[in-house]
Amino acid sequence: MEKKIYILTLLITLCLTTSVFSQEETTNPNPSISEQFDIAYDKANNYQDYKVIKKSVFLSLKKNTQDSLTTLKRTLKEKLAILDKNDEETNLLKNEITTLKSELEIVNNEKKSVSFFGTxxxxxxxxxxxxxxxxxxxxxxxxxxxxxxxxxxxxxxxxxxxxxxxxxxxxxxxxxxxxxxxxxxxxxxxxxxxxxxxx
Known part of the structure; x- marks a missing residue:
């Protein structure tokens, strides 16, 4: 009888565990880093005041974190390159504006003045x-x-x-x-x- 209770308990635990894992996997196919930390924390076993995480979960979390950081760095570099390009274009436009202003001032001075004996x-x-x-x-x-x-x-x-x-x-x-x-x-x-x- 004890054996039956043990098998029954094992089956119930197995069913509950698979249903929990299937729910976690179907809820969000691409969880954020914060959500992945929460999932790892929830899946971790308790040992006294500590949480014990499986190596596979830790390595997966590490890989996902590194991928996210790499993606963020790449995105940051792209944004910085765009900002540098925009700064260069802004500087070019400022130079063009300065040139146009000086040319406009020269033209206005020429309009306001007349050449008289070369002066x-x-x-x-x-x-x-x-x-x-x-x-x-x-x-x-x-x-x-x-x-x-x-x-x-x-x-x-x-x-x-x-x-x-x-x-x-x-x-x-x-x-x-x-x-x-x-x-x-x-x-x-x-x-x-x-x-x-x-x-």
């Missing part, structure tokens, strides 16, 4: 210079026109004076010729009178 000067200064030149040229033109009109009026007055002088000279010459002719006639008349009186 870049601001448009405001250029406008002042150009308006200064225009004003100086206008003043010179005004002075030139004033002098021209002044000399033109002097010339016309001189011409009028010359015409008057020429007219007076012509009048004087005619008068002189007439006087000379009168004097010659008188002289001729006197000569003729003297000849007649000598005869």
């Amino acid at each position: 870049l000067i601001s448009k405001t200064t250029y406008a002042f210079i150009m308006w200064g030149i225009v004003i100086v040229l206008a003043l010179l033109l005004g002075v030139f026109i004033y002098k021209f009109r002044n000399s033109n009026s002097i010339t016309s007055e001189s011409r009028k004076a010359l015409e008057i002088l020429e007219a007076e000279y012509e009048e004087h010459r005619r008068n002189s010729i007439e006087r000379e002719q009168k004097v010659r006639r008188q002289l001729q008349d006197e000569i003729n009178k003297n000849r007649e009186s000598k005869k």
Whole structure:
């Protein structure tokens, strides 16, 4: 009878153990490391205050932990490589932005300035210079026109004076010729009178 109880107890224990193992295996086919530690702890036998783990469970847990660490390291390296690549791209973009800003500043300065005799000067200064030149040229033109009109009026007055002088000279010459002719006639008349009186 004792044998029967022992066999019956053994069968019940065996059935319960297989059902527990089958439940654990079917619940999660890929348990996390933390869950694997929990499973190993649950499967471990008690010895005084200690838990005794089977070598196969320990080795499986060790292998899974190492695989997880390797995967994590690989993932970390990939993420770090992506971060480095992103940092490089960010630095390149920052350099491009700096270059574009300096080029934009150069273009804006060129827009705001004009090349004048090979020198870049601001448009405001250029406008002042150009308006200064225009004003100086206008003043010179005004002075030139004033002098021209002044000399033109002097010339016309001189011409009028010359015409008057020429007219007076012509009048004087005619008068002189007439006087000379009168004097010659008188002289001729006197000569003729003297000849007649000598005869």
